[in-house]
Amino acid sequence: MPIPLPTFDDVLAAAARIAPHAHVTPVLRSHALDDLAGCRLHFKAEPLQRAGAFKFRGACNAVWALEEADAARGVATHSSGNHGAALALAARTRGIPCHVVVPEGANAAKLASIERYGATVHPCPPTIAAREDTAEQVRQRTGATLVHPYADRQVIAGQGTAALELFNANGPLDAVFAPVGGGGLISGTAIAAAAIAPACRVYGAEPEGAADTARSLAAGERQVDFVPDTLCDGLRGALGEPNFELLRQHRVDVFTVADADTVAAMRLLWQCLKLLVEPSSAIALAALLQQRSRFVGLSVGIVLSGGNVDVDALPWGRA
Amino acid sequence: MPIPLPTFDDVLAAAARIAPHAHVTPVLRSHALDDLAGCRLHFKAEPLQRAGAFKFRGACNAVWALEEADAARGVATHSSGNHGAALALAARTRGIPCHVVVPEGANAAKLASIERYGATVHPCPPTIAAREDTAEQVRQRTGATLVHPYADRQVIAGQGTAALELFNANGPLDAVFAPVGGGGLISGTAIAAAAIAPACRVYGAEPEGAADTARSLAAGERQVDFVPDTLCDGLRGALGEPNFELLRQHRVDVFTVADADTVAAMRLLWQCLKLLVEPSSAIALAALLQQRSRFVGLSVGIVLSGGNVDVDALPWGRA
Numbered sequence: 312m313p314i315p316l317p318t319f320d321d322v323l324a325a326a327a328r329i330a331p332h333a334h335v336t337p338v339l340r341s342h343a344l345d346d347l348a349g350c351r352l353h354f355k356a357e358p359l360q361r362a363g364a365f366k367f368r369g370a371c372n373a374v375w376a377l378e379e380a381d382a383a384r385g386v387a388t389h390s391s392g393n394h395g396a397a398l399a400l401a402a403r404t405r406g407i408p409c410h411v412v413v414p415e416g417a418n419a420a421k422l423a424s425i426e427r428y429g430a431t432v433h434p435c436p437p438t439i440a441a442r443e444d445t446a447e448q449v450r451q452r453t454g455a456t457l458v459h460p461y462a463d464r465q466v467i468a469g470q471g472t473a474a475l476e477l478f479n480a481n482g483p484l485d486a487v488f489a490p491v492g493g494g495g496l497i498s499g500t501a502i503a504a505a506a507i508a509p510a511c512r513v514y515g516a517e518p519e520g521a522a523d524t525a526r527s528l529a530a531g532e533r534q535v536d537f538v539p540d541t542l543c544d545g546l547r548g549a550l551g552e553p554n555f556e557l558l559r560q561h562r563v564d565v566f567t568v569a570d571a572d573t574v575a576a577m578r579l580l581w582q583c584l585k586l587l588v589e590p591s592s593a594i595a596l597a598a599l600l601q602q603r604s605r606f607v608g609l610s611v612g613i614v615l616s617g618g619n620v621d622v623d624a625l626p627w628g629r630a
Numbered sequence: 631m632p633i634p635l636p637t638f639d640d641v642l643a644a645a646a647r648i649a650p651h652a653h654v655t656p657v658l659r660s661h662a663l664d665d666l667a668g669c670r671l672h673f674k675a676e677p678l679q680r681a682g683a684f685k686f687r688g689a690c691n692a693v694w695a696l697e698e699a700d701a702a703r704g705v706a707t708h709s710s711g712n713h714g715a716a717l718a719l720a721a722r723t724r725g726i727p728c729h730v731v732v733p734e735g736a737n738a739a740k741l742a743s744i745e746r747y748g749a750t751v752h753p754c755p756p757t758i759a760a761r762e763d764t765a766e767q768v769r770q771r772t773g774a775t776l777v778h779p780y781a782d783r784q785v786i787a788g789q790g791t792a793a794l795e796l797f798n799a800n801g802p803l804d805a806v807f808a809p810v811g812g813g814g815l816i817s818g819t820a821i822a823a824a825a826i827a828p829a830c831r832v833y834g835a836e837p838e839g840a841a842d843t844a845r846s847l848a849a850g851e852r853q854v855d856f857v858p859d860t861l862c863d864g865l866r867g868a869l870g871e872p873n874f875e876l877l878r879q880h881r882v883d884v885f886t887v888a889d890a891d892t893v894a895a896m897r898l899l900w901q902c903l904k905l906l907v908e909p910s911s912a913i914a915l916a917a918l919l920q921q922r923s924r925f926v927g928l929s930v931g932i933v934l935s936g937g938n939v940d941v942d943a944l945p946w947g948r949a
Contacts (some may be wrong), residue, residue, distance in 0.1 A: 339678060341811030343746070358904035359658060420901070427662070578941055582739070585677035585906040618904030621697045622897055 314464050314553050319506035321468035322499065325372040326475055328548040332371050332404045336360050336473070338480050341583040355477045358586055358618025362424060363618050364545075365473050365496055366397035366460075372469030374401040374612060382407050384454035389413075389435070389442035393545055393617050394460035399430035406542025410455055412445045414438070418544050420621040423503040439549060440477045461493030464549030471499030475507070475568030477612050481509035487612035488595040491515035491524045491565055492546035494554025496616060500559035511612075515558070515565035518543045523551045528558060542570050545591030545617060564596040568591065575596045580615070592616040633783050633872050638825035640787035641818065644691040645794055651690050651723045655679050655792070657799050659884060660902040668926040672803065674796045677905055677937025681743060683864075684792050684815055684935050685716035692777045692790030693720040701726050703773035708732070708754070708761035711740025712864055712936050713779035716860030718749035725918075733757070737863050739940040758868060776845060780812030781870030790818030794826070796931050804829035806931035807914040810834035810843045810884055811865035811875025815935060820880035829933075834877070834884035837862045841886040843869045850923045861889050864910030864936060885917040892916045899934070904936055911935040 339354040357365040374386060385408030388398050389547045395411035402409035409430040413422060414437035425432055435445040450457050458466065459602035473496070474487060487504060489497045497515045517524050518541035526534040533555050539547035550558075558565075570590070580586060592615045599611060644872065676684040692865040693705060704727030707717050714730035721728035728749040732741060733756035743752055754764040769776050791813070793806060806823060808816045817836045823830045836843050837860035845853040852874050859865035869877075877884075889909070896912035899905060911934045918925060918932065 334659075337678075340653075359656075361661075363904055392905070461750075582941045583646050585828055587900050587904040587906055620900075622901045 312327070316556060317464045317471070317502060318554055319502055321464065322471035322475055322503055325368070325465065325468040326472045328375045329368055329371045331474065332361070333368055334360055335476055335625050336423045338477060339584050339586065341546065344579065347579070349603060351610045353477065353610065353612045354584060355473055355483050355612060355614045356475055356586060357614065357616050358592065362396045362400045363617055363619045364393040364397060365439055365470055365614065366393040367400060368472050369466035369469035369495055370394060370397035370401040370458065371462060373406065373465040373505045374398070374405050374407070376465045377456060381456050384456065385409060386458050387411070387446055387449045387455040388455065388458045388460060389446040390460050392418045393619055395430065396421055396424035396428060396619070398458055399425050399428035401598065402430065403428055408453070408455065410449045410453060410499060412442055412449060414442055418619065418621055419623060421619050422555070424619065455476060459551070460548065461495030462553055464553070467495050467499045467553065467557070470496045471503040473614055474503035475501040477614070478503065478507045481610070481612065482543060484511050485609035486512045486514060486606060487614065488514045488516060488599050489614040490546055490591055490594050490616050491517040491550070493548040494524065494550045495616060497563060498554045498557035500614060503558055505561055513561060513563045514598065515563055516594045517565055517566055518546055518573065518594065519567045519569050521547050524558070525565045525567050527555055543591040543594055545572060545589065546594070549602040566602060568594050568597045568601060572601060576600060586615065587618045587620050588615050589617050591621050592618070633781065635872055635875060636783045636787040636821060638821055640783065641790035641822050642670070644687070644784070644787040645791045646789060647694045647789065648654070648687055648690040651680070652687055653679055654795055657796060658903050658905065660899030660946050662902045663898065666898070668858055668922060669861060670929045672796065672800050672929065672931045673903060674792055674931060674933045675905060676792055676933060676935050677907055677911065680717045681719045681747070682936055682938045683712040683716060684789055684933065685712040686719060688776065688785035688788035688814055689713060689720040692782060692784040693717070693724050693726070695784045696775060697768035698773050703775065705777050706730070706765055706768045706772065706774040707777045707779060708765040709779050711737045712938055714749065715740055715747060715938070717744035717777055718744050718747035721749065726773065727772070729759055729768045729772060731768060733761055737938065737940055738937050738942060743938065753932065768860055778870070779867065781872055782914065783872070786814050786818045786872065788818070789815045790822040792933055793819040795823035796933070797822065799828045800931065802930035803830050803931045805831045805833060805925060806933065807833045807835055807918050808859060808893050808933040809865055809870070809913050809935050810836040810911055812867040813843065813869045813877060815933060816882060817873045817876035819933060820876055820882050824880055832880060832882045833917065834882055835887055835913045836884055837865055837892065837913065838886045838888050840866050843877070844886050846874055849882060862889045862892060862910040862913055864908065865913070887913050887916045887920060891920060895919060905934065906937045906939050907934050907940050911937065
C-alpha cells in the first residue's frame, strides 16, 4: 500500500518538531572550491548534525511524531549505519527503546555509534531481503514501530529540513545537489525547493555501482533488482517507492558518479573544508564537478550528508 | 626593544578590521565528548577559518593595520606553515606582495597553501636563527614589513578575536584552553578573557617536546634554548617576549602534553566533531582530558586552532 506522500507542510512541521533536539548546521564556503568549480558553492554541513549525518533529522521527526502509546513500545529499523545510529539517538531523546537490524560487514564506526546510543543491535546477512525480514521479526516480537530509512513520510519530511535551513540561510539558489541512496534526502530536498525556491533545480548524485535511481527515472518505473558495488556505503539501498514518485513529480535529475571521482572529491572536501565527510557525501560535489560547465557562475547548494568515516581505518600509527 | 603590549581595545579594533575578510567560525558541541570530559565543551572551530587556521585573524589584522605606503612594499614573514599561508592570503585581500621564509621539511599541505595564495616562497634551513636571518635579508631587499608570527602587537590582537567571538557566542565560560607555540593565540585569548570574562581561567597546552613556555613561566624568564621534538608542527617555535609578558600578567597556566595523548585527542575530535583538526589543535583537548578532574561540571571553551593536515599523507588508495 503506497504511503501518503509528504508535503511542504510536513517539512515545516518536522522543522518545529526536531528543533529542540537537532542542530541547525552551518553552511560552509570555500574560495578554493569556488575557483575549482567556477561557481559559488554553499555546503550544508550535515556531518556536524547530531550522530554525524542528516539522518538524525528524519529519525527524530519520526520518533517525535509517534502517539504516546506507540512510542512506548519503541522503534525499529534496518540500516547499513547512519539511519540506525540516528534512530538510536532519536529514541534516546524520547526515552524509548530502539532496535536496529544491521547487515554483516557494516561500517564499524557506524555500528559503534548505534551501540553507544543504547539501541539493541540485531545482525543479519547483507542482503536487502534479509534486512527487511529480520526487521519484521523484531517488529512482531516487540511491537516496535518500524521506521523505514527512507520510504517513510515523516522521515522524508525530516530530511527536507536540511534544505529548508539552506534556503533560509542563503536565499534561493540556482541549483542544489544531494546524494541519492534510498532517496529520503533528495526527495525531502525536492519538496523544500519546490516550495521555497521554485526556480532552483534539484540534482541527485548516485554511484555508478548503485545507479538504480537514474535507471528507474529513465525507465519510468523503479528498477530495484541490482547488487550494489560501491564504496559509498550509505548509498547501497534501493530507491524507495514514495521517493521515486517524488523525484518524478519534482523532475529531479540524477547524475551517476564513478567511485574514483567520489574519492577525489572527498579529498578536496577534507582539504578545503576541513570537514571529515564520508564518500556518500562527497559524491554530490563529484557530480557537480563532472557537470561543471552547466553551472558556471551560478549559486549552488551542496548537501554534505554525513561524516561517519571509520576513523580507526586511518593511519594513526603514522600520524 | 620591547614592542608595546596589545590591549583589549586592540582586540576590538582587530575584530572590526578583519570583519570584511575573516569568517566568524562556528562553536561546535559534542555530547559524546561532554560525557567523556565530564564537563560542557565549547569548541571554537578555527579549522573553518579562512586558510584553515586562526592565524588568518592576526595576519589579516597586521596587513590591514599598515599605512598605505608601507603596505605597498608588501609584507614578509618566516613560518613553518599556517602563519605563512595566512599572511599570503591576507596580503592578497589587500592586493600587496608577500614573502614567506619557509624552513626545509615544512608540512607539504601548508607549503602548497602559501604558494596557492600567491606569496613568494624563500626556503631556508630548519633552525630558528636561519629563519630570522633569511627573513631579515628579504626585508632589506624588498622593503617589506616583517610580520612576526606571534611576537607582534597586531598579530596578538587579531588572534584574540577568536576568544572574543567564543565569549560573545557562549557567555562567560569557566575556563578556556588554547595551544601554545610562540604564544600569539594564548596571549590574545588571555587579553580577551580578562576583559570580557574575568572569572574565566585561561590555560595553555604545549607539547612535552617543546615545553619552553611551562619552563619559562616556572623560571620567571624566557627559556628559548631548546630543540623542539614533537609532531605538533605548529607548536615548535619559541615563546615570544611580549607573549611571555602577557601570559605572566594574566596568570595563564600551561600544561604539557605527550604527543601520544595529542594523537588520541585528535582521533576523538575527528570522530566526534567530524572536523579535520591538526595535532597542534588537538593538544588543547588532550590537556583538558589530562586534567579532567579539575573541570568536572564546568563550562569550558577549547580553541581548535587549525586543520591543515597533510591530506596527501592519508591512505586514499585504500579509501
